[in-house]
Amino acid sequence: MSSPSQPGALLRKVTTLYVILVVTWFVAKSVFHDGHWLLWMVNSMAKYLFLPILVIGLVSALRRNWRSLALLAIPTAVFGLLYAELFLPNLPAVATQTGQPLRVMTFNVLNINTNYDALTDTILSQHADLVGLQELIPANSGEIEPTLASEMYPYHTPLPVEHRLEVGLFSRYPITRSEKLNLPWNDLSQHAIVNIDGVEVHVFVLHLVPTLIAEVSISDWPERIAEREQIRTDQIDRVLSALPDVDVPVLIMCDCNFTETTAAYGRFADRFQDGYREAGWGLGHTIHPVGINITFNRIDYVWYSHHFAARSARVVKGGMSDHSPVVVDLQLLPNQ
Secondary structure (H helix, E strand, C coil), X not given: CCCCHHHHHHHHHHHHHHHHHHXXXXXXXXXXXXXXXXXXXXXXXXXXHHHHHHHXXXXXXXXXXXXXXXXXXXXXXXXXXXXXXXXXXXXXCCCCCCCEEXXXXXXXXXXXXCCHHHHHHXXXXXXXXXXXXXXXXXXXXXXXXXXXXXHCCCEECCCCCCCXXXXXXXXXXXXXXXXXXXXXXXXXXXXXXXXXXXXXXXXXXXXXXXXXXXXXXXXXXXXXXXXXXXXXXXXXXXXHHCCCCCCCCEEEEEECCCCCCCHHHHHHHCCCEEHHHHHCCCCCCCECCCCCCCCCECCEEEEECCCEEEEEEEECCCCCCCXXXXXXXXXXXXXX
16 A cells, blocks of 8 residues: 555656756757757757646645755756746837837748738738748749738849749838848848948848758658758858848848757857847747647747847737748847
8 A cells, every 4th residue: 555655755756857857958958059869859849848847836736745846946947047038028228219110020921821811911910111031932922022012012132933932021121232142952041231211231031941850750850850950050151151241230030940949049149139039028939830829939030130129029920821920120229
C-alpha cells in the first residue's frame, strides 16, 4: 500500500527532472547556439518548453507541495529572461514633435491564396506607408496591384512576371531605386531606396529559406536542418554585407523563418531592433494553418535601425494566408 508521501515524492522527482531539462537546454543554447540539429529544433519551439510550469504548478499548489513550487522558480526565471519583455506594459519613448511617423507592414500573402479581396482589404485597412509582401506570383500580384495602386500605393518594386515566388514593396512614397540581393535559394529579396520627405531610407523585403522538415522523412531531418541552416546563414551574411557603408536609416520587412530563440535571430538583433519586441504585447505569433485561428510561432518581423523609434506594434488578423501581417508604427527620428 502506498504511503501518503509517495505522490509528493514523485511530484518532486518530476519537477526536478523538468528543471534539469530546462537548465540543460538553456546552457546548451547559450554555449552551442544552433550547433546541433536537435538543438535547433528545440530552440525553434522553445516557448513550449515552459508549458509544464502551468501543469506542475497547478498540481503542486493543489497538493500544497511547496518544494515543487519552489523548484519551478528556476524555469520561470528562464522564461522571464527570454519573454518577460513581451508581457510588460508598453512604454515607448515620448514621440518627438518633429519626427516623421511611419507605419510599416510585413505580410506573407501565401502564393496559393486566391482570396484577393481579403488580401487587399487587409492591407488597405491598416493604412501602412510601406508594405513588404512575400510569396508574390504573377497571379496574385496582378490581381492586387491595381487596387493597391489606385487606393493608396502608387509606387512598388518590380512585380513577378514568371511563375516563381518573389517579394515586393508597395509604398506611399517614391521608390528611387531597387535591386535584388542575389540570395541563395531563389533570391527572394528586394533592396529599395525610398524617399520619405527628403530622407533616403533603405528598405529590405526578404523571405528567408524555410526548413520544412515535414517535406522529408524523419531520418532525413538532420540533413535537411543542416542544409537549410547553412543556406539561411549565407542569406543573412549577404543581407548584412549589402547594408550601406554609411549610417543611414534601414528597415527590414521579413518572413525570416526563424524564431527569437535561434542564433539567426541573434544575428539580426545584434544590428537592428525587433519592432514587435520593442512595442508589441504578447507572444505575437504569426504563423498558422489556413483558415484556423491558432497561431504557434513568430517568424515575421519588422526590423529597424537606430534612426527610428517604435511606438506600437501588433499582429493583424485577416487576409486568408497562413501568415498574419505584422504592423509597426515607427517614428523616423530627427538628427539621426
